[in-house]
Amino acid sequence: MTRPLKGEITVPGDKSISHRSIMLGALARGTTRVKNFLQGADCLSTIGCFRAMGIPVENRGTEVLIHGNGLRGLKAPKRILDCGNSGTTVRLISGILSAQAFSTELTGDSSIQKRPMARIIAPLSQMGADIISIRGNGCAPLRIHGQELHGTHYNSPVASAQVKSAVLLAGLYADGVTQVTEPFVSRNHTELMLQAFGAHITTENKAASITPPEELYAQEILVPGDISSAAYFLAAGILVPGSELLLKNVGINPTRDGILRVFQNMGADITLLNPRVCSGEPAADILVKSGALHSTVIEGGIIPTLIDELPIIAVAACFAEGTTVIRDAAELKVKESNRIAVMAEGLSAMGADVEETEDGMVIRGGLPLHSAVIDSRQDHRIAMSFTVAGLMSDGIPDIKGQDCVSISYPAFYEDLEKLSN
Ligand SMILES: O=C(O)C1=C[C@@H](OP(=O)(O)O)[C@@H](O)[C@H](O)C1
Numbered sequence: 241m242t243r244p245l246k247g248e249i250t251v252p253g254d255k256s257i258s259h260r261s262i263m264l265g266a267l268a269r270g271t272t273r274v275k276n277f278l279q280g281a282d283c284l285s286t287i288g289c290f291r292a293m294g295i296p297v298e299n300r301g302t303e304v305l306i307h308g309n310g311l312r313g314l315k316a317p318k319r320i321l322d323c324g325n326s327g328t329t330v331r332l333i334s335g336i337l338s339a340q341a342f343s344t345e346l347t348g349d350s351s352i353q354k355r356p357m358a359r360i361i362a363p364l365s366q367m368g369a370d371i372i373s374i375r376g377n378g379c380a381p382l383r384i385h386g387q388e389l390h391g392t393h394y395n396s397p398v399a400s401a402q403v404k405s406a407v408l409l410a411g412l413y414a415d416g417v418t419q420v421t422e423p424f425v426s427r428n429h430t431e432l433m434l435q436a437f438g439a440h441i442t443t444e445n446k447a448a449s450i451t452p453p454e455e456l457y458a459q460e461i462l463v464p465g466d467i468s469s470a471a472y473f474l475a476a477g478i479l480v481p482g483s484e485l486l487l488k489n490v491g492i493n494p495t496r497d498g499i500l501r502v503f504q505n506m507g508a509d510i511t512l513l514n515p516r517v518c519s520g521e522p523a524a525d526i527l528v529k530s531g532a533l534h535s536t537v538i539e540g541g542i543i544p545t546l547i548d549e550l551p552i553i554a555v556a557a558c559f560a561e562g563t564t565v566i567r568d569a570a571e572l573k574v575k576e577s578n579r580i581a582v583m584a585e586g587l588s589a590m591g592a593d594v595e596e597t598e599d600g601m602v603i604r605g606g607l608p609l610h611s612a613v614i615d616s617r618q619d620h621r622i623a624m625s626f627t628v629a630g631l632m633s634d635g636i637p638d639i640k641g642q643d644c645v646s647i648s649y650p651a652f653y654e655d656l657e658k659l660s661n
């Protein structure tokens with residue numbers, strides 16, 4: 241087991257908000273200035289796509305300038321748009337591309353080419369889009385011939401911010417109001433940012449509606465830290481005995497903060513300090529101290545608010561007293577990897593009692609973990625989750641493909657090192 245983790249870190253900028261800042265900045269009039277932009281590979285893919293459509297983006301490190309050209313200012317790209325490993329890029333951009341006066345093809349790496357795109361093809365087609373999966377398998381590569389779009393009401397079968405956002409972004413160009421309803425409310429960064437850029441958005445219960453604007457207007461954006469990245473240090477701070485960590489400037493939007501509620505329910509010592517609003521998004525510093533956890537049940541409406549954190553929550557549950565049940569989380573199977581199968585397999589290999597179910601996991605806590613060979617499947621959340629499991633295990637696991645952390649948290653291992661000294 242590792243020494244206690246002590247000190248403070250500022251986790252990198254929020255990935256979801258960073259993507260959206262490039263997209264809306266590109267479609268706005270004027271120069272959008274983004275501070276604390278996440279320099280992760282996924283967000284760089286989004287920058288690459290908009291540069292390929294003629295938008296000058298100056299990436300100066302933590303500050304990015306996007307010289308927007310208005311809602312109709314994108315140009316036909318000369319090549320296939322490469323979305324890399326980023327589901328957010330493919331799905332959100334498809335909403336925008338569906339309404340352009342040109343045709344495009346977009347694709348990404350081998351993981352992206354397996355992820356379901358029928359979920360955006362259906363609502364965008366309902367709006368009049370001409371969008372197909374080139375191989376006819378419901379996945380990327382996609383071909384989109386821009387069309388005139390119609391306002392619609394889409395009742396989404398999944399709680400997915402990527403589906404909701406694709407439809408709302410297409411709704412920027414529709415001939416009337418576009419509304420999306422989802423079974424549970426997913427992250428609302430698109431709605432908040434569209435509103436800030438001057439679009440008329442209303443949200444009521446589980447529905448979000450957009451009235452097409454004349455223009456969007458450039459903004460100054462300060463991106464809060466990503467709670468999905470803070471999650472690994474929250475868990476490590478709770479689990480490694482004697483630890484005390486201050487995680488600075490973390491986004492705590494209620495559509496993203498499920499992990500805080502779950503860990504607090506499990507008995508964790510977490511305190512929110514200096515609550516504030518950061519470019520329309522709630523943020524705070526988070527103080528976490530180590531302590532014992534007990535089991536919990538995670539299901540229903542809280543799932544979309546912690547969907548990317550379930551792998552690290554599963555790790556924490558291995559050290560909680562009692563049986564933790566995660567259900568209603570079948571979405572985890574269609575992320576960068578099948579995160580239910582990969583977590584259950586890896587944690588079991590380390591000696592934990594984890595049962596994979598159709599839509600989640602059953603984790604009986606309390607068994608000691610030992611080292612094992614873990615294949616990250618090039619999934620950043622898997623690599624970081626097993627790194628934290630390794631802090632608590634007897635012998636460091638051999639995690640294959642750890643460099644994939646650069647997707648969402650390039651300095652993850654440096655930050656861990658800093659807190660371990
Ligand atoms: O909209 C977003 O930025 C995201 C939404 C979620 O995906 P789904 O919309 O597929 O649930 C999440 O898993 C992903 O990491 C980022």
Ligand SMILES: C=C(OP(=O)(O)O)C(=O)O
Nearest residue numbers: 325326327328548575621
């Ligand atoms: C699922 C994720 O991202 P995306 O869907 O954008 O690939 C993630 O970051 O965990």
